[in-house]
Amino acid sequence: MNALIFTALSGVVMMFAGLFVRNKQHIKFIAIAALLITFGANLAELSTIAAGSRTVYGMITISNFSILFNAVAFGATLLFFLLSGSAFEKVGEHVSDYFALVFFILSGITLASSFSSLLMLFLAIEIISIPQYILAGSDKKNPKSNEASLKYFLMGSFSTGILLMGITLIYGATGTFNINELGLGEGEVSPLALCGIILLAFALSFKVSAAPFHFWTPDVYDGSPTVFTSFMATVVKAGGFIAFIRIFHIAFAGGVISEHWQLLLSVITAVTLIIGNFTAVFQQSVKRMLAYSSIAQAGFMLLAVIALNDLATKGIILYAAAYSVATIGIFAVLIKLKDYTFDGFNGLARTQPLLAVTTTIFLFSLAGIPLTAGFFAKYFVLAAAVQQGNLLWLVIVAVLCAAISVYYYFRVIIAMYFKQGEPQTAEITGGFKFLLVLTAAIVIILGVFPGLLLQLI
């Protein structure tokens, strides 16, 4: 509950900060401070619900799990603020409003991690989505940004319609919105419920950009201001997944019904993995490549959604953390570059060795190479899928796609280390370098001792 309250309050504070604080630097610091407080408040709640969970009016249920996920999301956002916060200023005038929107999105994410009513799920998704439409279009003069915003908005509201139809059908079958009382796992499968679940799966697939509902992703990520892409592709996507896994694992697990949607989601996962990885291979822009990579990574996270076991829930948190941190890191470097194409990275290892090394670590993590956080993230979702038993074919598809993913991640490494060039970079401060190294260190530490995070779950 703290998380929700504090994020919302922080958002309000940021709204007003724009009125009273003229110095944009200071706005950033206020945002960081607010986030730190939120982070602390969130963790403080951990002690109060040490045993079990707390439910508020049957609408939201706060548990260790949700708090931990919030902590991951806040932590990632904090890194995002620290590394790329100053890039907010370059987007437009309404710096404080952008921060406010980010905080509102965060409150949506806290809802996504703790909802226990379908109504709250709907609200959470809308609270996450609406500010994103705006952030995507925040570079108002830029036609690309306009286009991204409109595309995102149109498709997003279309998917909202599908989501709502799904919820309605589920309500029709069960008569309740409370996900703990749906009881769909028991007894015969009602066509209404099944239809509803499938539509819900489609809508959520849209939010996490799973194929064939992924089409918005590359365009929106590409067109949005890079700094917001960074946030959208990481923390927000993780929020989508937490909602996804929450509803499917709590409400739809068990019985015949899960076999139905597991089959469906396996197909979606396979297509997502293949489309995401294949399309990423031929991109010219690193930013767009990262958009496709986010689709590909979504395919991996979907494995955790399909697999109904303990490993999956652990895996999704670890994956969210690992993926977010690494991607935020890469975007932070990308923002500093003048040229977003692969060629823009040529020779970076010579001019900015530190940037190159940290980027390499982030890319390793995304590719799932051991001793980076990404490896254990992949390990967990794969293990979850293997444990599920009948998903081995999907696991094989996934690992082969992971091998393909090396192809485009390593293109960046090849450009940085093995090609000649003089990449143009914005001014790189010592503080930025320090933070970048810190981020890389987190990736490595989580990769060597994933137990640090796992013991919390």
Next chain:
Amino acid sequence: MLTVLLILIPLVAGLVTFGLKGSGPKTLGLIASVASLAVTVGALFQFRTAPESLQLTASWIPQLGANFSVGLDGMGMMLCLLTAISFLLIFIVIYNRNYERSNCFYGLMLLSQAGLTGVFTAYDAMLFYVFWELALIPVYFLCSLWGGEKRIPVTFKFFVYTFAGSLLMLVGIIYIYLQSPDKSFSYASFTAGSIDAHAQSWLFWLFFAAFAIKMPVFPFHTWQPDTYEQSPTPVTMVLSGIMVKMGLFGVMRWLLPVLPKGADMWSDAAIVLSIIGIVYASCIAIVQSDFKRLIAYSSIAHIGLMSAAIFANNEQSLQGVLIQLFNHGINIIGLWIIVEIIQDRLKVKNLNDLGGIAQYAPRMAIFLVIISLANIGLPLTNGFIGEFLMFSGLFQFNPWFMAVAGLGVILAAVYTLNMVQKVIFGESNQLTATTTDLKGNEMLVLSIIVVIIIALGVYPKPMLDLVSSTTELVNKVY
């Protein structure tokens, strides 16, 4: 404790090396490799007196049941010894070379040593996998940064190929882990035999894919000649001397004991592939005109024999393989050193551009002849012992397999002698007439190699004793 030290020395030295300048890296590299060798020898003594003191298990990821569990048995001991010796030899032989960004070069070399040692000592499947990948990364960078013209696509192919194989193995590891009685990655629970025969039959291929690509076994080998050709020669030495042993080691440590029924089911298929590889690679070696590619194909043929012998899975064949792991490593590194020297002197590696070197560099010629002979398994060289036992074991498994594999012996003579003739015999040309003979450090390294070749060829008993404990283990489980 010594086992951990074996990994730590190159790891720490490697990391430190990145920060050094001037001749610091090469000096530190040399010191670290001497220290590694010393520790290895120390471990060897401890292995004789108190082998259990070389085992160490520390908690790593308790939530997963993954431990930092390392240890040395005869096989691991021998491969660690090979690693330590090889790196020392490599560092000595390249001591007077000046590599651009030498701190990175030596740093990456040492890191790869740490990774390799880790692979050979890991007694925990997760740890094994981590080291397995870790050994690959530095090599990838070494090849891509200091390699030949086509290095980038070639090493990239190598990386993706082996990475894909490793991932398949990871799936297998996960499956076995989930089936293990105590949800642990430890060697003991992996070999507890909790996998049913049906699962073993497909798990076999997941593991085999990873190992076969690494070895490499026909038809998974096509990355190898290109990579050997394009890599800087010191890295090629690491690749062909030690790294390919990872695959063979993997089969013996993580395939046969873990999936005995699967191995039993598919051993014929694996052996047939291996044997096809022997004949096939030997034939191709005959018509190679590139020095490095020729040795690369010869290596495929040799590895093919080893992998066939492993899957024959009897006492003699396994003992032969274990011996050969070491000996092949030493011999092939010897060959590469000569390649390196010739390339350093003459900047060519096409066999048709060479010839007549024996007149100008008689010492080098002699070393080349001896090492080549060891490479084709002439009696009283180290190559013979392993080949004899492997063939003998393979013969027991199936005489026809052995007879076909034996063709490799003949073909090996053909291409090896061709190579020797084209490189050192015949009339010299303008270029080769400028060849200078071995320098001190090169002389030292090659002498060490030749001493090992002869000593182990005449008196292989210590080596056989060292590995006999391991083969007992493999057979017991089987």
Next chain:
Amino acid sequence: MPVQYYIFLSIALFCIGVMGVLMRRNAIIIFMCVELMLNAVNLLMVAFSKMWADAGRVDAGSAQIFVFFIMVVAAAEVAVGLAIIVMVYRNSHSVDINIMNRLKN
């Protein structure tokens, strides 16, 4: 009267909305079709609400509250959506979605 009727009606309206989204190029019309979809959902929700109320569930009213929230959200969405459409129009003097393809591949 069978609830089936309402289901069919709502689905039909919903799919007409979907068709509209697919067939039109004008962003505003597309948006209107989305609103049509939402209304189809609302209608069905209300029908289900009545159905469960008839079945004796005391909390059947929550479905109507849900509909209320949908309307609320739709209103907010319209505000944002129209703002975006206006912004796009200001920059490119068109709301034709087909000419928006700077971002592709």
Next chain:
Amino acid sequence: MGMSLQQIIFGVLSVISLVSALGVVLSKNPVTSVLCLIVTFFTIAGHYIMLNAQFLAVVHIIVYAGAIMVLFLFVIMLMNLNAEIEPQKRSWLKYAGAISGGALLVVLLAALREASVPSLKPESTDIGLIANLGKTLFSQYVVPFEVSSILFLSAMVGAVVIGKKED
């Protein structure tokens, strides 16, 4: 078996709503589309009343017909859009859209055909009364009620960010 009054009203309302919905989709003039949509909304409001959702019916009219559609109309007027401006979609894509939408309809109907749901009882219930809804809304549904304020805040901020003219 004769049809009850309810069924007759339902039939009439449904036909009107479907036709006007199609009008929204097919009409070439955006203004006509808006007007058709408003008709649809009214028929839906009629359904609401039949389903004992009196409060919703009122809110529906106020929010949709009164506010939202007026906004739409404003925007359309503002942009001075009319039928000539919107070029026709390439026809195959248009048909493809119609066909795929139809396919979705068929699939959904096929899926829900067998759904066994009870019939609605003709007698009215009181769940849709303002008093009851208000009680539920401000007790059990207070959290979403508050949370929706976040939504509005962000929509508000968004409208400012997007709409405010910069120099």
Next chain:
Amino acid sequence: MINLVWLVPFLPLLGFLVNGLGRRYLSKSLAGIVGSGAVLAAFVISLLIFLEVKQPGFQAQVVSLFDFISAGSLQIPFAFQVDQLSALFLLIITGVGTLIHIYSTSYMHDETSEGFARYFAYLNLFIFSMLILVLGANYVMMFIGWEGVGLCSYLLIGFWYKNTNYNNAAKKAFIMNRIGDLGFLLGIFMMIVNFGSVTFPEVFEKAAALGAHSAVIPIIAILLFVGAMGKSAQLPLYTWLPDAMAGPTPVSALIHAATMVTAGIYMIARSNILYTLAPCIQTIVAVVGLATAVLAASIALKQDDIKKVLAYSTVSQLGYMFLALGVGAYTTAVFHVMTHAFFKALLFLGSGSVIHAMGGEQDIRKMGGLKKFMPVTNITFLIGCLAISGIPGLSGFFSKDEILSSTFEVNKIMYVIGLITALMTAFYMFRLYYMTFQGKFRGTHEQEHHLHESPAAMTFPLIVLATLSVFGGYIGLPEVFGAKNLLAEYLAPVFAPSVPFAEVHHLEHNTEWILMGLSSVLVIITIFIARSLFRNYQDTGVQRTGFAKVLENKWYVDELYDAIIVKPLIGLSRFFEDAIEKSGIDRLINGVGRSVSWGSQQARLLQNGQVGFYIFAMVIGMVILFVIGFLLK
């Protein structure tokens, strides 16, 4: 003394090490002394051992040095076995070896001191390997020597490494030997599988226990024989031996005439029990031997290179020995090995002396009349020719005649062919003799000017060998002469195990006399024919035609092998590389990569930027997934 047997191979090894490592620092004379001295010392020890072994009732002794290979149940010690057979071979090897070393000190004097030392190092290494071969107490030890001698042969044939042809000859020798070696190796593995051991006594005991009806023994026997074919240059693996003449002539004398090539005979004699138990394989051995003998002899008829004639003669004589082995006359085979070692070494060294004098010329058409320039060489060479032709009273007569009579006992047709071969031998040897030493000199004036008798270091071995060629036969005097066959008696313990299984043939003494007389008369007639034809040979320069051309070109066997083995192998290899490796597997692997990027390009097109299309695709996807997830289930 027996316990010091390790010194016998060790001394040449020491010589090898000293010469090999110190080749830059040793003077030529020192290198020669070290090389020859080591072998001489080994000879002395061998002689002492022989004297001990010669004692009646001597039992074979095994001297174990250390464990060579121990893998589970398989134990292979590094051990030497001293018995009658090995002791005899020790004598031959070190004895002939010493002479040839001494000869070489002079013959190789034109080499640089480094090359000189290298030469002696190789030669010593060869002696070492050969001694390991015959001393080995098990088949693996034998195999070590077996491959070792192959290696030394390779090194020595290619001694003048600048010459590509020599290198090719060396390579050919090594590879053909390896083909045989593979057979040998397979035989060893057969033993390991079936007998669990490779040591001689155990293998022989277990083989004897299996008896004549086992299927295993013929397989082992034939596999070992394949090894022998390679090493002893039998059909079809004989073509390397004539090419091996590229090496220095003393090498030809030592390796390719006296010692190495007889390793196959040694092996079969050693394994006599295996062959006696496999009569069908014995027949194969005999037929192969005989065929080789005839074929090689026929080729020798039309060769013009002095060393080539001798080389084919060697192949032919080796065939003779295999014939003897094939008909079960093991002693006789060993006897012929010995006598052949004497006279063939003599002939080769004689030819070396000639070549030395002729300044490297080897074509006998360009020689003639050397008698007056090189008296010692002439006489000794003549003795060699007489011995090999089987003139009664000389060593070759006894051994060859024993072979023929043993063959007669078994098969008359074989006897006839054997006899014809003997006549051909006499013919080409005297053709060689007359063209070289008689008549007028046909070389250049410059050559004539330089003609001279070779120095003492070269003539001394010739004289010793000539003496042995004359008298060496008397130790194996057939019983028909009324004396005891000393050799047979001496070797009896070695062949004793075979006796119970061998078919007993006994030839009437009269028949034996008749056969002997017949062959002697025919040989003498043949020699006179050769004399009349070639005593005053004049080089007409006319190309040979018809059958003579076929013989001159060695029945085109090299060309045949080239066409059916070498070319197809190269073709296959190229096919592997071009078709399978590059356009097959590698293209497939790269094709995976390429299809990924092709797929990527296609997938990119889906992302066409049109929202309408995106939503359309979503709806289509929904419909399809609905069908999959709902209706199909």
